[in-house]
Amino acid sequence: MQDEPTPSELTKVVADFLRHDIAPLISGHNAFKLRVAINALDLVTRQLTLEQGGDVAESARLAALVATQGSLLDLNRSLADRIASGDVDLQTPGLSEHLWQTTMDKLAVDQPNYAAYKRELGNKSD
Amino acid sequence: MIEAELTRCVASWCPGATGVTVPAKLSGGASQETWTFDIVHPDGNIGAILRRAPKGYGAAPSRAAGLDNEAILMRLAFEAGVPSPRVLHVLGPEDDLSTGFIMQRVEGETIPRKILRDEQFAEARPLLARQLGTIAAGIHGLPRDKLPVLREMNSTKEIAEIEREYRSFGWPRPVFELALRWLRDHDPGPSEQVTLVHGDFRHGNLIIGPDGVRAVLDWELAHTSDPMEDLGWVCVNSWRFGEIDKPVGGFGSREDLFAGYEAAGRKVDPARVMFWEVMGTLRWGVMCCGMMQRFRLGPDHSMERALIGRRASETEIDLLRLLAPRA
Numbered sequence: 001m002q003d004e005p006t007p008s009e010l011t012k013v014v015a016d017f018l019r020h021d022i023a024p025l026i027s028g029h030n031a032f033k034l035r036v037a038i039n040a041l042d043l044v045t046r047q048l049t050l051e052q053g054g055d056v057a058e059s060a061r062l063a064a065l066v067a068t069q070g071s072l073l074d075l076n077r078s079l080a081d082r083i084a085s086g087d088v089d090l091q092t093p094g095l096s097e098h099l100w101q102t103t104m105d106k107l108a109v110d111q112p113n114y115a116a117y118k119r120e121l122g123n124k125s126d
Numbered sequence: 127m128i129e130a131e132l133t134r135c136v137a138s139w140c141p142g143a144t145g146v147t148v149p150a151k152l153s154g155g156a157s158q159e160t161w162t163f164d165i166v167h168p169d170g171n172i173g174a175i176l177r178r179a180p181k182g183y184g185a186a187p188s189r190a191a192g193l194d195n196e197a198i199l200m201r202l203a204f205e206a207g208v209p210s211p212r213v214l215h216v217l218g219p220e221d222d223l224s225t226g227f228i229m230q231r232v233e234g235e236t237i238p239r240k241i242l243r244d245e246q247f248a249e250a251r252p253l254l255a256r257q258l259g260t261i262a263a264g265i266h267g268l269p270r271d272k273l274p275v276l277r278e279m280n281s282t283k284e285i286a287e288i289e290r291e292y293r294s295f296g297w298p299r300p301v302f303e304l305a306l307r308w309l310r311d312h313d314p315g316p317s318e319q320v321t322l323v324h325g326d327f328r329h330g331n332l333i334i335g336p337d338g339v340r341a342v343l344d345w346e347l348a349h350t351s352d353p354m355e356d357l358g359w360v361c362v363n364s365w366r367f368g369e370i371d372k373p374v375g376g377f378g379s380r381e382d383l384f385a386g387y388e389a390a391g392r393k394v395d396p397a398r399v400m401f402w403e404v405m406g407t408l409r410w411g412v413m414c415c416g417m418m419q420r421f422r423l424g425p426d427h428s429m430e431r432a433l434i435g436r437r438a439s440e441t442e443i444d445l446l447r448l449l450a451p452r453a
């Protein structure tokens with residue numbers, strides 16, 4: 001069993017240090033690269049915080065859609081294959097909701113400021 | 127030192143030039159580099175840009191038109207009145223600078239968020255969608271018999287190519303599968319018109335001034351195909367840079383784009399344009415995944431390249447908004 005602070009606490013504290021203490025001192029192309037670095041750390045913090053809950057919900061939805069068991073990767077392969085073959089499509093109950101929820105969960109980690117994501121947060125159907 | 131070679135090179139075709147200022151590298155990737163410098167001349171310095179393959183670089187990647195072809199296309203565009211930098215010199219073996227070309231530097235802004243936000247572009251912004259339509263028509267009207275040999279593409283080939291690339295990653299993406307099915311079901315087939323297609327005509331590849339578009343850049347993905355491809359790509363949501371209700375680069379409506387295109391004498395097929403917008407959205411997503419692969423394999427192990435892998439999801443939400451809109 002590993003100790004504390006947790007990985008996400010560490011990535012957050014490093015990102016905050018770079019953001020508040022270092023960024024004001026850096027200019028030019030290095031300032032751009034530093035922002036990329038801070039974004040990467042913020043992304044890791046978000047993933048460490050949100051990933052487990054998202055994966056559990058995704059697995060449950062997938063298991064219902066493809067009626068099999070397996071790892072998240074296996075379940076996704078199964079769904080991908082069924083969409084490719086035409087077995088499953090937008091008429092299949094639950095598919096659209098599943099794809100939307102999975103994608104929104106991804107954006108919450110990857111790019112919560114993406115304009116289309118923010119627009120869709122306001123458009124949640126129910 | 128590149129400065130010495132550039133000095134010799136410039137002397138060979140720019141009468142009166144006395145040298146060059148120290149070149150600064152603007153960008154450098156695996157397949158090409160861009161340098162900025164001035165040609166020193168008693169009548170006034172001439173701003174210039176060198177675009178070349180790095181020394182020792184091998185064959186261009188298969189989708190690229192090649193730097194020599196880029197130079198030809200830019201010259202054709204310039205001569206036909208399409209806003210383009212003037213090509214000053216195409217590099218030859220005697221220049222000892224690898225392959226590529228030198229073009230006159232065009233002043234203006236390329237950064238999309240600045241163009242969409244800064245006061246100096248406020249008057250130009252509402253005019254840009256229509257202007258881009260007219261420019262696209264100019265590109266598509268370039269005489270085919272003067273074009274260099276380019277990749278010949280069509281919608282069916284593009285679907286196959288993008289599917290092959292996506293499957294090569296071995297990573298299941300149900301939203302991409304949905305898009306591939308949609309594209310196959312809506313493949314419009316060979317187009318009546320087959321023209322030069324810029325291949326990366328979008329906000330981000332334009333130099334813009336307060337007076338409007340001053341130059342179209344980055345012809346490296348040029349090929350021949352259905353011209354509606356360029357009108358679709360320019361509307362891909364990622365290239366609206368946050369202004370998601372203005373499809374054309376965040377500037378304006380499709381109607382404006384189409385009006386500019388038709389005012390130049392060419393016809394728009396809106397259904398084909400929508401096909402190519404969906405295709406373009408998927409293509410950008412697959413490109414993001416591909417860059418992630420190249421980050422792992424090298425030679426570019428940069429942070430920026432790694433992070434692009436996490437932009438694939440933006441194309442998934444854009445595909446869902448197009449193909450399975452909610453509410």
